[in-house]
Amino acid sequence: PRTAIVIGSGIAGLAAAIRLVKKGYVVKVFESNSYPGGKLHSKRVSGFRFDLGPSLFTMPWLVTELFELHGKNPVDYFQYVKKDVICNYFWEDGTFFPAESDKDFFIRRAAATFDENPNKLNRYLKDNKKKYDLTSSIFLENSLHKTKTYFSKKTLKAIANIATMGISKSLDVTNRAYFNSPKLIQLFNRYATYNGSSPYKTPGIMSMIPHLEMEMGTYFPKGGMHSITKSLFQLANEIGVQFYFEESVKEIVVKNKKAIGIKSSKETYFSDYVISNMDIHPTYKKLLPLEKHPDRILRQERSSSALIFYWGIQKVFPELDLHNILFSNDYEDEFNHIFDKKNLYNDPTVYINITCKENKSDAPEGYENWFVMINTPANYGQNWHKLVAKARSNIISKINSILNINIEDYISTEFNLDPVAIEQNTCSYRGALYGAASNSKFAAFLRHPNFSNNIKNLYFCGGSVHPGGGIPLCLLSSKILSDQIPSLSNGK
Ligand code: FAD
Known part of the structure:
Protein backbone atom coordinates (compact mmCIF):
# COMPACT_ATOMS: atom_id res chain seq x y z
CA PRO A 1 0.00 0.00 0.00
CA ASN A 33 3.56 14.73 22.85
CA SER A 34 1.63 11.94 24.54
CA TYR A 35 -1.66 13.42 23.28
CA PRO A 36 -3.16 14.68 19.99
CA GLY A 37 -4.29 18.23 19.21
CA GLY A 38 -1.20 20.39 19.79
CA LYS A 39 -2.45 23.79 20.88
CA LEU A 40 -6.02 22.50 20.92
CA HIS A 41 -5.75 20.68 24.22
CA SER A 42 -7.33 20.89 27.68
CA LYS A 43 -6.54 20.26 31.31
CA ARG A 44 -8.52 19.34 34.43
CA VAL A 45 -7.46 20.80 37.76
CA SER A 46 -9.31 20.73 41.12
CA GLY A 47 -12.76 20.19 39.64
CA PHE A 48 -12.26 22.69 36.79
CA ARG A 49 -11.79 21.95 33.10
CA PHE A 50 -9.82 24.46 31.03
CA ASP A 51 -9.36 24.63 27.27
CA LEU A 52 -5.68 25.53 27.07
CA GLY A 53 -5.46 27.14 23.62
CA PRO A 54 -8.10 28.30 21.15
CA SER A 55 -11.37 29.53 22.61
CA LEU A 56 -13.14 31.08 19.63
CA PHE A 57 -14.75 28.74 17.12
CA THR A 58 -15.97 29.85 13.69
CA MET A 59 -16.82 27.98 10.48
CA PRO A 60 -17.75 24.66 12.18
CA TRP A 61 -18.59 23.12 8.80
CA LEU A 62 -14.85 22.81 8.16
CA VAL A 63 -14.81 20.27 11.00
CA THR A 64 -18.06 18.47 10.21
CA GLU A 65 -17.16 17.97 6.54
CA LEU A 66 -14.36 15.65 7.68
CA PHE A 67 -16.91 13.26 9.16
CA GLU A 68 -19.09 13.52 6.06
CA LEU A 69 -16.07 12.75 3.89
CA HIS A 70 -16.02 9.30 5.48
CA GLY A 71 -19.78 8.81 5.30
CA LYS A 72 -20.31 9.44 9.02
CA ASN A 73 -23.01 11.51 10.61
CA PRO A 74 -21.12 14.43 12.27
CA VAL A 75 -23.60 14.73 15.17
CA ASP A 76 -22.63 11.25 16.31
CA TYR A 77 -19.17 12.70 17.02
CA PHE A 78 -19.32 16.45 17.35
CA GLN A 79 -22.01 18.95 18.25
CA TYR A 80 -21.99 22.69 18.70
CA VAL A 81 -24.30 25.61 19.45
CA LYS A 82 -24.41 29.04 17.85
CA LYS A 83 -23.80 31.97 20.17
CA ASP A 84 -26.33 34.83 20.33
CA VAL A 85 -23.80 37.17 21.89
CA ILE A 86 -20.45 37.17 20.08
CA CYS A 87 -18.54 38.99 22.81
CA ASN A 88 -19.10 41.32 25.76
CA TYR A 89 -16.96 44.46 25.53
CA PHE A 90 -16.05 46.60 28.55
CA TRP A 91 -14.23 49.91 28.89
CA GLU A 92 -12.91 51.57 32.01
CA ASP A 93 -15.34 54.52 31.78
CA GLY A 94 -18.22 52.08 32.35
CA THR A 95 -19.19 51.60 28.69
CA PHE A 96 -20.53 48.10 28.12
CA PHE A 97 -21.38 46.65 24.73
CA PRO A 98 -22.64 43.12 24.15
CA ALA A 99 -22.00 42.39 20.45
CA GLU A 100 -25.00 40.44 19.27
CA SER A 101 -24.86 38.06 16.36
CA ASP A 102 -28.14 39.36 14.93
CA LYS A 103 -26.91 42.01 12.51
CA ASP A 104 -29.85 44.39 12.91
CA PHE A 105 -29.63 44.26 16.70
CA PHE A 106 -25.89 44.78 16.49
CA ILE A 107 -26.22 47.82 14.25
CA ARG A 108 -28.99 49.40 16.32
CA ARG A 109 -27.21 48.88 19.62
CA ALA A 110 -23.76 49.88 18.32
CA ALA A 111 -25.19 53.07 16.79
CA ALA A 112 -26.77 53.98 20.15
CA THR A 113 -23.80 52.99 22.35
CA PHE A 114 -21.11 54.64 20.22
CA ASP A 115 -23.20 57.50 18.83
CA GLU A 116 -22.61 56.41 15.23
CA ASN A 117 -24.77 56.54 12.15
CA PRO A 118 -26.45 53.13 11.59
CA ASN A 119 -26.05 53.57 7.81
CA LYS A 120 -22.29 53.72 8.22
CA LEU A 121 -22.34 50.53 10.23
CA ASN A 122 -24.46 48.89 7.58
CA ARG A 123 -22.11 50.03 4.83
CA TYR A 124 -19.06 48.83 6.76
CA LEU A 125 -20.52 45.34 7.22
CA LYS A 126 -21.57 45.18 3.57
CA ASP A 127 -18.12 46.27 2.39
CA ASN A 128 -16.52 43.62 4.61
CA LYS A 129 -18.76 40.98 3.09
CA LYS A 130 -17.73 42.12 -0.38
CA LYS A 131 -14.05 41.80 0.52
CA TYR A 132 -14.65 38.31 1.85
CA ASP A 133 -16.69 37.21 -1.16
CA LEU A 134 -14.12 38.53 -3.61
CA THR A 135 -11.06 37.08 -1.98
CA SER A 136 -11.92 34.02 0.08
CA SER A 137 -11.64 31.57 -2.77
CA ILE A 138 -8.22 32.90 -3.76
CA PHE A 139 -6.67 33.51 -0.36
CA LEU A 140 -8.30 30.82 1.70
CA GLU A 141 -9.49 27.93 -0.39
CA ASN A 142 -6.76 27.51 -2.99
CA SER A 143 -3.04 27.43 -3.23
CA LEU A 144 -1.73 30.92 -3.92
CA HIS A 145 1.29 29.25 -5.37
CA LYS A 146 -0.25 27.42 -8.31
CA THR A 147 -0.71 29.34 -11.53
CA LYS A 148 -4.16 27.91 -12.15
CA THR A 149 -5.49 29.88 -9.16
CA TYR A 150 -4.63 33.09 -11.05
CA PHE A 151 -6.53 32.17 -14.16
CA SER A 152 -9.89 31.69 -12.53
CA LYS A 153 -12.69 34.18 -13.18
CA LYS A 154 -12.96 34.89 -9.45
CA THR A 155 -9.30 35.84 -9.21
CA LEU A 156 -9.50 38.19 -12.15
CA LYS A 157 -12.54 39.84 -10.59
CA ALA A 158 -10.73 40.21 -7.27
CA ILE A 159 -7.69 41.74 -8.98
CA ALA A 160 -9.92 44.23 -10.77
CA ASN A 161 -11.37 45.25 -7.39
CA ILE A 162 -8.12 45.35 -5.49
CA ALA A 163 -8.23 49.14 -4.99
CA THR A 164 -11.44 48.84 -2.98
CA MET A 165 -10.05 46.24 -0.62
CA GLY A 166 -7.82 48.45 1.49
CA ILE A 167 -4.62 46.54 0.86
CA SER A 168 -2.42 49.62 1.01
CA LYS A 169 -4.08 51.10 4.13
CA SER A 170 -3.88 49.72 7.65
CA LEU A 171 -6.94 48.19 9.30
CA ASP A 172 -6.98 51.14 11.71
CA VAL A 173 -6.96 53.72 8.88
CA THR A 174 -9.65 51.69 7.09
CA ASN A 175 -11.87 51.65 10.18
CA ARG A 176 -11.31 55.36 10.82
CA ALA A 177 -12.62 56.13 7.36
CA TYR A 178 -16.01 54.77 8.45
CA PHE A 179 -16.32 55.75 12.11
CA ASN A 180 -15.66 58.58 14.56
CA SER A 181 -16.08 56.73 17.83
CA PRO A 182 -12.65 55.70 19.17
CA LYS A 183 -14.31 52.82 21.02
CA LEU A 184 -16.03 51.42 17.95
CA ILE A 185 -12.78 51.77 15.97
CA GLN A 186 -10.99 49.92 18.78
CA LEU A 187 -13.63 47.18 18.69
CA PHE A 188 -13.15 46.64 14.95
CA ASN A 189 -9.36 47.04 15.22
CA ARG A 190 -9.34 44.13 17.62
CA TYR A 191 -9.89 41.69 14.75
CA ALA A 192 -6.22 42.10 13.75
CA THR A 193 -5.40 39.98 16.78
CA TYR A 194 -7.24 37.04 15.22
CA ASN A 195 -4.17 36.42 13.13
CA GLY A 196 -1.73 37.74 15.70
CA SER A 197 -1.11 41.08 14.02
CA SER A 198 -1.31 44.79 14.80
CA PRO A 199 -4.31 46.79 13.53
CA TYR A 200 -1.90 49.67 12.92
CA LYS A 201 0.11 47.56 10.46
CA THR A 202 -2.10 44.79 9.10
CA PRO A 203 -3.88 45.78 5.85
CA GLY A 204 -7.50 46.96 5.75
CA ILE A 205 -8.54 43.82 3.91
CA MET A 206 -8.53 42.16 7.35
CA SER A 207 -11.87 43.85 8.00
CA MET A 208 -13.23 40.71 6.36
CA ILE A 209 -12.56 38.95 9.69
CA PRO A 210 -15.51 40.59 11.50
CA HIS A 211 -17.59 39.43 8.56
CA LEU A 212 -16.62 35.84 9.34
CA GLU A 213 -17.71 36.27 12.91
CA MET A 214 -20.80 38.41 12.41
CA GLU A 215 -22.24 36.97 9.22
CA MET A 216 -21.18 33.36 9.61
CA GLY A 217 -21.49 33.19 13.38
CA THR A 218 -19.47 32.09 16.39
CA TYR A 219 -20.05 28.70 17.91
CA PHE A 220 -19.31 26.70 21.01
CA PRO A 221 -18.54 22.99 20.69
CA LYS A 222 -20.49 20.89 23.20
CA GLY A 223 -18.02 19.73 25.80
CA GLY A 224 -15.65 22.62 25.02
CA MET A 225 -13.05 23.39 22.36
CA HIS A 226 -11.16 20.22 23.15
CA SER A 227 -14.01 18.15 21.73
CA ILE A 228 -12.85 19.28 18.26
CA THR A 229 -9.59 17.41 18.87
CA LYS A 230 -11.27 14.49 20.61
CA SER A 231 -13.87 13.91 17.91
CA LEU A 232 -11.37 14.13 15.02
CA PHE A 233 -9.01 11.81 16.88
CA GLN A 234 -11.86 9.33 17.33
CA LEU A 235 -12.68 9.49 13.61
CA ALA A 236 -9.01 9.13 12.66
CA ASN A 237 -8.72 6.01 14.81
CA GLU A 238 -11.89 4.52 13.38
CA ILE A 239 -10.70 4.94 9.79
CA GLY A 240 -7.34 3.38 10.56
CA VAL A 241 -4.89 6.26 10.99
CA GLN A 242 -1.88 4.91 12.93
CA PHE A 243 -0.64 7.18 15.72
CA TYR A 244 2.89 7.14 17.16
CA PHE A 245 2.79 9.25 20.31
CA GLN A 300 9.41 37.03 8.55
CA GLU A 301 8.22 38.75 11.70
CA ARG A 302 6.41 36.31 14.01
CA SER A 303 2.80 36.83 15.06
CA SER A 304 1.97 37.74 18.63
CA SER A 305 2.05 35.12 21.33
CA ALA A 306 -0.01 35.06 24.53
CA LEU A 307 0.15 34.87 28.26
CA ILE A 308 -2.75 33.01 29.80
CA PHE A 309 -3.74 32.64 33.42
CA TYR A 310 -6.14 29.79 34.12
CA TRP A 311 -8.04 30.66 37.26
CA GLY A 312 -10.67 28.77 39.20
CA ILE A 313 -12.84 31.61 40.51
CA GLN A 314 -15.01 31.19 43.57
CA LYS A 315 -17.80 33.47 42.37
CA VAL A 316 -20.34 33.70 39.57
CA PHE A 317 -20.35 36.83 37.37
CA PRO A 318 -23.71 37.31 35.61
CA GLU A 319 -22.33 40.31 33.68
CA LEU A 320 -19.80 38.06 31.91
CA ASP A 321 -20.48 35.67 29.02
CA LEU A 322 -18.37 33.08 27.17
CA HIS A 323 -16.18 35.74 25.51
CA ASN A 324 -15.35 39.01 27.27
CA ILE A 325 -12.93 41.81 26.44
CA LEU A 326 -11.76 44.47 28.89
CA PHE A 327 -10.16 47.10 26.68
CA SER A 328 -6.91 48.98 27.21
CA ASN A 329 -7.14 52.79 27.35
CA ASP A 330 -4.48 53.21 24.67
CA TYR A 331 -4.67 50.48 22.07
CA GLU A 332 -2.01 51.94 19.78
CA ASP A 333 0.53 52.11 22.58
CA GLU A 334 -0.34 48.56 23.59
CA PHE A 335 0.47 47.31 20.06
CA ASN A 336 3.64 49.44 19.98
CA HIS A 337 4.76 47.55 23.02
CA ILE A 338 3.87 44.15 21.58
CA PHE A 339 5.35 44.50 18.09
CA ASP A 340 7.96 47.27 18.28
CA LYS A 341 9.28 47.20 21.84
CA LYS A 342 8.61 43.44 22.18
CA ASN A 343 7.49 44.11 25.68
CA LEU A 344 4.28 43.98 27.71
CA TYR A 345 2.04 46.99 28.16
CA ASN A 346 1.07 48.09 31.66
CA ASP A 347 -2.57 48.66 30.74
CA PRO A 348 -3.31 45.49 28.75
CA THR A 349 -6.48 44.51 26.92
CA VAL A 350 -7.68 41.50 28.89
CA TYR A 351 -9.66 38.68 27.30
CA ILE A 352 -11.66 36.45 29.65
CA ASN A 353 -13.11 33.21 28.34
CA ILE A 354 -15.45 31.27 30.64
CA THR A 355 -16.54 27.95 29.17
CA CYS A 356 -18.72 26.98 32.16
CA LYS A 357 -21.16 29.64 30.92
CA GLU A 358 -21.98 27.10 28.17
CA ASN A 359 -20.75 23.84 29.66
CA LYS A 360 -21.81 23.82 33.32
CA SER A 361 -19.63 20.87 34.29
CA ASP A 362 -16.44 22.84 33.53
CA ALA A 363 -16.57 24.37 37.04
CA PRO A 364 -18.02 23.30 40.39
CA GLU A 365 -21.35 24.88 41.44
CA GLY A 366 -20.82 28.51 42.51
CA TYR A 367 -17.44 28.73 40.71
CA GLU A 368 -16.28 29.76 37.23
CA ASN A 369 -13.32 28.59 35.12
CA TRP A 370 -11.57 31.73 33.83
CA PHE A 371 -9.13 31.68 30.92
CA VAL A 372 -7.55 35.13 31.20
CA MET A 373 -5.36 36.06 28.25
CA ILE A 374 -3.33 39.04 27.08
CA ASN A 375 -1.53 39.39 23.75
CA THR A 376 2.23 39.40 24.09
CA PRO A 377 5.20 39.60 21.77
CA ALA A 378 6.65 36.32 20.55
CA ASN A 379 9.53 34.95 22.59
CA TYR A 380 12.73 36.87 21.82
CA GLY A 381 14.42 35.84 25.07
CA GLN A 382 12.68 38.40 27.28
CA ASN A 383 12.74 37.78 31.03
CA TRP A 384 9.37 36.04 31.12
CA HIS A 385 9.57 35.23 34.78
CA LYS A 386 9.61 38.94 35.58
CA LEU A 387 7.12 39.84 32.84
CA VAL A 388 4.59 37.23 33.96
CA ALA A 389 4.60 38.51 37.55
CA LYS A 390 4.15 42.10 36.38
CA ALA A 391 1.45 41.16 33.87
CA ARG A 392 -0.48 39.29 36.55
CA SER A 393 -0.64 42.38 38.68
CA ASN A 394 -1.59 44.61 35.70
CA ILE A 395 -4.32 42.18 34.66
CA ILE A 396 -5.72 42.09 38.18
CA SER A 397 -5.81 45.91 38.33
CA LYS A 398 -7.65 46.02 35.01
CA ILE A 399 -10.24 43.46 36.11
CA ASN A 400 -10.69 45.14 39.48
CA SER A 401 -11.25 48.56 38.01
CA ILE A 402 -13.73 47.39 35.34
CA LEU A 403 -15.65 44.79 37.33
CA ASN A 404 -15.38 46.74 40.57
CA ILE A 405 -14.08 43.83 42.60
CA ASN A 406 -10.94 42.49 44.23
CA ILE A 407 -10.54 39.45 42.00
CA GLU A 408 -7.53 38.03 43.85
CA ASP A 409 -9.79 37.21 46.79
CA TYR A 410 -11.70 34.76 44.57
CA ILE A 411 -8.88 32.88 42.83
CA SER A 412 -8.99 29.34 44.20
CA THR A 413 -6.85 27.53 41.59
CA GLU A 414 -4.18 28.89 39.30
CA PHE A 415 -1.65 27.99 36.62
CA ASN A 416 -0.38 29.79 33.55
CA LEU A 417 1.04 29.40 30.05
CA ASP A 418 3.58 31.83 28.58
CA PRO A 419 5.23 32.10 25.12
CA VAL A 420 8.15 29.92 26.23
CA ALA A 421 5.80 27.12 27.32
CA ILE A 422 3.75 27.46 24.11
CA GLU A 423 6.99 27.01 22.14
CA GLN A 424 8.03 24.03 24.26
CA ASN A 425 4.65 22.30 24.08
CA THR A 426 4.13 22.53 20.31
CA CYS A 427 7.49 23.51 18.80
CA SER A 428 6.00 26.76 17.44
CA TYR A 429 8.87 29.07 16.58
CA ARG A 430 9.19 31.75 19.29
CA GLY A 431 5.85 30.65 20.73
CA ALA A 432 3.97 32.61 18.04
CA LEU A 433 0.28 31.63 17.94
CA TYR A 434 -0.19 32.05 14.19
CA GLY A 435 3.22 31.58 12.54
CA ALA A 436 4.23 34.77 10.72
CA ALA A 437 2.46 38.05 11.49
CA SER A 438 0.32 39.67 8.81
CA ASN A 439 1.82 43.08 9.44
CA SER A 440 2.53 43.91 5.81
P1 FAD B 1 -0.21 22.83 16.48
O1 FAD B 1 -1.40 22.91 17.34
O2 FAD B 1 0.84 23.86 16.62
O3 FAD B 1 0.40 21.37 16.67
C1 FAD B 1 1.59 20.95 16.07
C2 FAD B 1 1.84 19.55 16.60
O4 FAD B 1 3.02 19.04 16.01
C3 FAD B 1 2.06 19.53 18.11
O5 FAD B 1 1.23 18.56 18.69
C4 FAD B 1 3.53 19.19 18.26
O6 FAD B 1 3.82 18.46 19.43
C5 FAD B 1 3.76 18.37 17.01
N1 FAD B 1 5.16 18.37 16.59
C6 FAD B 1 5.94 19.45 16.36
N2 FAD B 1 7.16 19.03 15.99
C7 FAD B 1 7.14 17.68 15.95
C8 FAD B 1 8.12 16.69 15.61
N3 FAD B 1 9.34 17.00 15.21
N4 FAD B 1 7.75 15.39 15.69
C9 FAD B 1 6.50 15.03 16.08
N5 FAD B 1 5.56 15.94 16.42
C10 FAD B 1 5.87 17.25 16.33
N6 FAD B 1 -7.22 29.76 16.97
C11 FAD B 1 -8.53 29.94 16.77
O7 FAD B 1 -9.07 29.56 15.72
N7 FAD B 1 -9.31 30.55 17.72
C12 FAD B 1 -8.79 30.98 18.91
O8 FAD B 1 -9.51 31.48 19.77
C13 FAD B 1 -7.40 30.79 19.14
N8 FAD B 1 -6.83 31.16 20.31
C14 FAD B 1 -5.59 30.70 20.63
C15 FAD B 1 -5.12 30.87 21.94
C16 FAD B 1 -3.92 30.32 22.32
C17 FAD B 1 -3.45 30.48 23.74
C18 FAD B 1 -3.15 29.60 21.38
C19 FAD B 1 -1.85 28.96 21.80
C20 FAD B 1 -3.57 29.49 20.07
C21 FAD B 1 -4.80 30.04 19.68
N9 FAD B 1 -5.32 29.89 18.37
C22 FAD B 1 -6.63 30.15 18.13
C23 FAD B 1 -4.48 29.38 17.27
C24 FAD B 1 -4.70 27.91 17.04
O9 FAD B 1 -4.56 27.22 18.24
C25 FAD B 1 -3.66 27.39 16.07
O10 FAD B 1 -3.64 28.16 14.87
C26 FAD B 1 -3.90 25.93 15.68
O11 FAD B 1 -4.35 25.16 16.75
C27 FAD B 1 -2.58 25.39 15.16
O12 FAD B 1 -2.74 24.08 14.72
P2 FAD B 1 -1.62 23.36 13.91
O13 FAD B 1 -2.28 22.24 13.20
O14 FAD B 1 -0.84 24.32 13.10
O15 FAD B 1 -0.62 22.72 14.95
Missing part, protein backbone atom coordinates in the same frame (compact mmCIF):
# COMPACT_ATOMS: atom_id res chain seq x y z
CA ARG A 2 1.00 3.60 -0.57
CA THR A 3 1.77 5.48 2.61
CA ALA A 4 1.79 9.03 3.90
CA ILE A 5 3.54 10.19 7.05
CA VAL A 6 2.20 13.21 8.93
CA ILE A 7 4.55 14.98 11.37
CA GLY A 8 2.43 16.38 14.22
CA SER A 9 -1.14 15.81 15.33
CA GLY A 10 -2.25 19.45 15.59
CA ILE A 11 -5.68 20.21 14.16
CA ALA A 12 -4.19 20.47 10.66
CA GLY A 13 -2.23 17.23 11.03
CA LEU A 14 -5.35 15.37 12.13
CA ALA A 15 -7.35 16.81 9.23
CA ALA A 16 -4.61 15.98 6.72
CA ALA A 17 -4.46 12.38 7.98
CA ILE A 18 -8.24 12.03 7.72
CA ARG A 19 -8.24 13.38 4.16
CA LEU A 20 -5.38 11.18 3.00
CA VAL A 21 -7.04 8.01 4.27
CA LYS A 22 -9.98 8.97 2.08
CA LYS A 23 -7.57 9.20 -0.85
CA GLY A 24 -6.51 5.63 -0.26
CA TYR A 25 -3.26 6.04 1.70
CA VAL A 26 -2.10 4.24 4.79
CA VAL A 27 -1.41 7.16 7.13
CA LYS A 28 0.99 7.26 10.06
CA VAL A 29 1.01 10.29 12.38
CA PHE A 30 4.07 10.98 14.53
CA GLU A 31 3.59 13.18 17.57
CA SER A 32 6.18 14.35 20.14
CA GLU A 246 5.90 10.40 22.17
CA GLU A 247 7.84 9.75 19.00
CA SER A 248 9.44 12.97 17.73
CA VAL A 249 10.52 13.25 14.14
CA LYS A 250 14.19 14.20 13.95
CA GLU A 251 14.76 14.29 10.21
CA ILE A 252 12.87 14.20 6.93
CA VAL A 253 14.72 11.71 4.74
CA VAL A 254 15.38 13.15 1.28
CA LYS A 255 16.88 11.23 -1.62
CA ASN A 256 17.41 12.70 -5.07
CA LYS A 257 15.33 15.74 -4.14
CA LYS A 258 12.40 13.62 -3.05
CA ALA A 259 11.05 13.05 0.47
CA ILE A 260 11.07 9.31 1.09
CA GLY A 261 10.37 9.08 4.81
CA ILE A 262 11.39 10.24 8.26
CA LYS A 263 13.77 9.39 11.06
CA SER A 264 12.08 9.49 14.42
CA SER A 265 13.52 9.30 17.91
CA LYS A 266 13.10 5.52 17.58
CA GLU A 267 13.61 4.41 13.96
CA THR A 268 13.43 5.21 10.26
CA TYR A 269 10.12 4.91 8.40
CA PHE A 270 9.71 5.12 4.63
CA SER A 271 6.67 6.57 2.87
CA ASP A 272 5.46 7.90 -0.45
CA TYR A 273 4.57 11.31 0.97
CA VAL A 274 5.69 13.35 3.98
CA ILE A 275 3.44 16.06 5.38
CA SER A 276 4.78 18.38 8.06
CA ASN A 277 2.30 19.87 10.49
CA MET A 278 5.25 21.14 12.51
CA ASP A 279 5.86 24.90 12.39
CA ILE A 280 7.60 25.67 9.08
CA HIS A 281 10.64 27.30 10.75
CA PRO A 282 11.76 24.27 12.80
CA THR A 283 10.68 21.96 9.94
CA TYR A 284 13.49 23.45 7.86
CA LYS A 285 15.98 24.22 10.62
CA LYS A 286 15.69 20.93 12.51
CA LEU A 287 14.35 18.34 10.10
CA LEU A 288 15.93 19.55 6.84
CA PRO A 289 19.20 21.19 7.95
CA LEU A 290 21.06 20.29 4.74
CA GLU A 291 18.41 21.38 2.25
CA LYS A 292 17.95 24.82 0.69
CA HIS A 293 15.88 27.04 3.02
CA PRO A 294 13.40 29.74 1.95
CA ASP A 295 15.27 32.30 4.07
CA ARG A 296 13.05 35.24 3.24
CA ILE A 297 9.97 33.39 4.45
CA LEU A 298 11.67 32.04 7.55
CA ARG A 299 12.90 35.53 8.52
CA LYS A 441 0.34 44.39 2.81
CA PHE A 442 1.78 41.38 1.03
CA ALA A 443 1.65 39.12 4.08
CA ALA A 444 -0.98 36.82 2.55
CA PHE A 445 1.33 36.14 -0.41
CA LEU A 446 4.42 35.63 1.71
CA ARG A 447 3.35 32.62 3.73
CA HIS A 448 5.03 29.37 2.86
CA PRO A 449 3.12 27.32 0.25
CA ASN A 450 1.55 23.99 1.21
CA PHE A 451 4.15 22.11 -0.85
CA SER A 452 7.90 22.21 -1.21
CA ASN A 453 9.35 23.86 -4.31
CA ASN A 454 12.58 21.87 -4.11
CA ILE A 455 11.70 18.54 -2.58
CA LYS A 456 9.17 16.33 -4.28
CA ASN A 457 6.44 14.65 -2.23
CA LEU A 458 6.93 17.00 0.72
CA TYR A 459 3.88 19.00 1.85
CA PHE A 460 3.01 21.36 4.70
CA CYS A 461 -0.08 22.18 6.72
CA GLY A 462 -0.90 24.14 9.87
CA GLY A 463 -0.88 27.64 11.23
CA SER A 464 2.56 28.70 9.98
CA VAL A 465 1.90 28.09 6.27
CA HIS A 466 -0.72 29.16 3.71
CA PRO A 467 -3.49 30.25 4.29
CA GLY A 468 -2.68 31.04 7.95
CA GLY A 469 -3.25 30.38 11.63
CA GLY A 470 -6.42 29.75 13.59
CA ILE A 471 -8.54 26.61 13.45
CA PRO A 472 -10.47 27.36 10.21
CA LEU A 473 -7.39 28.30 8.22
CA CYS A 474 -5.43 25.33 9.56
CA LEU A 475 -8.26 23.06 8.40
CA LEU A 476 -8.21 24.75 5.00
CA SER A 477 -4.44 24.24 4.75
CA SER A 478 -5.00 20.49 5.01
CA LYS A 479 -7.68 20.59 2.36
CA ILE A 480 -5.45 22.56 -0.02
CA LEU A 481 -2.55 20.14 0.42
CA SER A 482 -4.61 16.99 0.11
CA ASP A 483 -6.15 18.38 -3.11
CA GLN A 484 -2.61 18.29 -4.52
CA ILE A 485 -1.97 14.64 -3.66
CA PRO A 486 -3.41 12.14 -6.16
CA SER A 487 -6.24 9.83 -5.17
CA LEU A 488 -5.34 6.17 -5.53
CA SER A 489 -7.56 4.20 -7.86
CA ASN A 490 -8.42 1.82 -5.06
CA GLY A 491 -9.16 4.80 -2.75
CA LYS A 492 -12.33 4.30 -0.76
